[in-house]
Amino acid sequence: MMQSIRRFSGVMLLVMAFVTSGLGQTYDPMEVVCTMSQNLTAYSATIRMIQHRGGNDSVIEFAFDFVPPDRMRIVYTAPATVEGQTIILNADRFYTYIPSLHRSVWKQVGEDASNPGEDMGFLFDFVTGTASEALSQGVVDVVESPETFVLERAGVTLDVDAFALELDEERQLVSLNVLDAAPVAISIYSSESLVMEIHVLEYRINGDFDEAWFAIPEE
């Protein structure tokens, strides 16, 4: 009897070892997010960002479209004071329009110039196809996190995995949709203080896009 039990336990351990090793190969969120990022052809989303600065919080919402490697459009939808503000980046040309001031700014962007999209942390690395480079520049740890995230605008509850990316000057806590490894929530900390939160309210990956979105008006 005892021998049968030992034999059964041995077989079960082998099966579990096989199953868990197999799961490990098919479920590596880091690997999936890097592959998704590299193969991305278009990304559209509605995003809410909360900036925490000296006790004052600023919240903005905007529609975000990105076509790798360097076409980007952002149209602000909230709050009312920024509604309609537009940012377009097309190759090396940057354009922004601030309706409340009737002000347009055109700029040539150099290779080392900062891009406003960088404020979105790892989400921007993901859409620009550079997720693997971003992960290789820091230390990655899988962390405990809430297991679900609600895409508010889409009204969908997602199962998520989370990891922390430790960089030189900041720490990013990133939640990924387990279905496609797309980043849906990012919290950016600097010196242990939460400085920025990025919440994806709805998104679409590799959908159709219109070239006209990225057309910069004549100066």
Place this chain on the structure above:
Amino acid sequence: MRARRVLLALVGTNFLSAMGITIVVPLISNLEQIFGVSSAYGIWIITLFMLSYAMGMALIGRLSDAIGRRPVYIASMGVFALGLLISALAPHFGWVLFGRFLQGLGASGSLPIAQTIAYEHFGKRKGLAMGAITAAFGIGVVAAINLGGGIYQAFDWRAVFYVTFALSLLGWGLSFEIPETLKQRKSLRLDAGGILTFGAAIAAFMMLFRGLSESSFADASVWPYAAALVALVGAFLVFEGRAKAPAIDLDLFKMPAFVAVIGAAVTGGIGMFVFQTFLPSFAQISLGYTVAQASYSINLMAATMVLTAGATGALSDRFGPERALTFSLATTTLGFLLITAISQPTWAYYIGSAIAGAGLGSLMTPINVIGMREGGQGREGFTSGIVSLSRTLGGILGPTIAGFVLSQTDFSSLFALDNLLRAYFRIYRFGMWVGVVGFGFAMILLIRSLRKTGVQR
């Protein structure tokens, strides 16, 4: 009856000349589109005006002490009208600028000479008369900002100048009603070197900060202006030390009370111009107002400004100009504080601007009364010019520094507008601290006057 007619003429001319000065303000945000010139060239429409306005103030006081208030006043209004006509008929932008230069020169005479005439003509009720003139000037400023945008939208930029020209002709006609109040003429000696180096130094200062807005100090388009500024200030001081009738009599600055008045005038001028210049665009950013809504939103500030300008005259006559000045700078500082301290943006905007307006409206009369009194009898025109010039210098310094602060805004951030709003908050906090310094000068004058009163008793 005669006194009423004189007051009406002074009030009317100042209302109309103030309209002429600010009616072009709504054009400023669209200079490139309107005139088809680069923004760097277009901004000279402001720079040249302020330059000739400041230079004119350094000149006009001496001129009015020598050849009389009335002829200088009539000539100022005439030159102002001519400048408007030249801008209206301008075949190209260069002529618009030439017109603006003449407008600045002409406008520089209206307020300081009117204040001097009121000081000399109205005896014990001079404060009331000076307050009425300042109030009329304030109403003209705001009326023109409201009217200018409407005229431009209905017609074109030429119509703005034509309408102002017609108004200024009316003002010119009214100026003939003004009596001569100068009792003893002085020989005319003009310090051309001093005035020119002074004007050039102001231009260098403005160009330096404009350059710093776009490039670093080490850039070849920036540092030469700093070098020129230092050299021109040095040259100006040399000219003033040697001139028999200096544009700005440096001996006046040996009197502590006069220094305090000038300090209050400069700091008050910074507050006044920073508040007025940036308030409409602040409303657009913080409250999401359209250009038209933002223009109308400053009317509350204008109303408190006009009310207190009139009331401060009476207050100054009854309780003394030092108390009125202390009230003015304390209230201005409080307004600046509230606009950044109240967390609800709409309340912050309207309460802050209404209180600051009350302070700014009550500034001009007491500083002019104290300035003319401290400067001594027989040179009221000159000292009134210096006080107005100091306020104008504040009006150049404040917006130039504030413009530099705004230019440092990071527009390549997703929170660009938020950054811009923070820059506006920095500007209003700067205004508040300048107000604190001004309040300090006012307190020095108040304590001095209280001591004097105590000694006399």
